[in-house]
Amino acid sequence: MASLGSLPTELQHNIFSYLIRPLSHLPVDGMPRTPALHEYILIRSNTNSRGGKSNLSNHPFYNLAATSRTLRGTVEAFCHSLLVQYEGVMGSKADKKDYVDWSQQVEKRGRSTGNKCERKVWVKFFNQRCIFCGKNSSRKAVFNLLMWCCKRCDVKHYGTRISKTAAQSAHKVKEIHWATPKLVFPDSDLKPLSVAISNISACAGATFLLEAEVKERAQYIKEHDPKGKLTRAAVKKQDAEKKAEYLARGLDVIGKGDGQGTKDNPFDLDTDGLHDLEDAEDLLLITSMLVVHKQVSRLADQN
Known part of the structure; x- marks a missing residue:
């Protein structure tokens, strides 16, 4: 070698x-x-x-x-x-x-x-x-945290940046368009847009995209999905897949208990499984599932 x-x-x-x-x-x-x-x-x-x-x-x-x-x-x-x-x-x-x-x-x-x-x-x-x-x-x-760069040169060499919120409100470019464009246009050769997390104190943690790329993607969407049918179908499919994944993970967390709750864990959850749930949306969904699951179990026991 x-x-x-x-x-x-x-x-x-x-x-x-x-x-x-x-x-x-x-x-x-x-x-x-x-x-x-x-x-x-x-x-x-x-x-x-x-x-x-x-x-x-x-x-x-x-x-x-x-x-x-x-x-x-x-x-x-x-x-x-x-x-x-x-x-x-x-x-x-x-x-x-x-x-x-x-x-x-x-x-x-x-x-x-x-x-x-x-x-x-x-x-x-x-x-x-x-x-x-x-x-x-x-x-x-913003688009290269491995070096220092003044604001003027940042815009000059990398281009004007835009937040994902502004991209959606001003150009109708949603996250599914810039993050996973193949879900909306499976036959296209579109790639995810350049994305970076801001390191500026005023907006630390905000997601930024390049405005030039957003405008180009907006023009493509306008030409190939003017009424938004493809976008709505892709979003609906993506939401269904996420819910199915959350449901599977939630049932897995619930099903690993032995049915004997404790003061610290009244729902008898698999705590190791809960630690794997990094998204707040995951935890909210599973909490709702737990309430329904326990209520159904109690009704079944009473009957």
């Missing part, structure tokens, strides 16, 4: 291009689609800090450079190309690359000659700086 170090330089640089963001060491997707991932990435990025600066010591560039001499040279060359590419953003020209091997310098002089470590220059400069304009910013891009 080929190792990363044995790949052609072009392929290595292509792989490294996915790791240029300052928070690429976080083991999650930069565009989280659930509040759980959103909270996780915020906690990791905020707690791993010293004096207001995030701890970036686990950045992939550092780990790759520590793997072997070959990879260290490749990472340094790639980061040097980044510094050259971002000279305008950083406001200074990249130093001319000195390709003298670091180990030779140490062997010859007992210490490094003081040449800058390209990977450290890159990672540290964009710590809490907008990666597009270089301005100081504590705000992360």
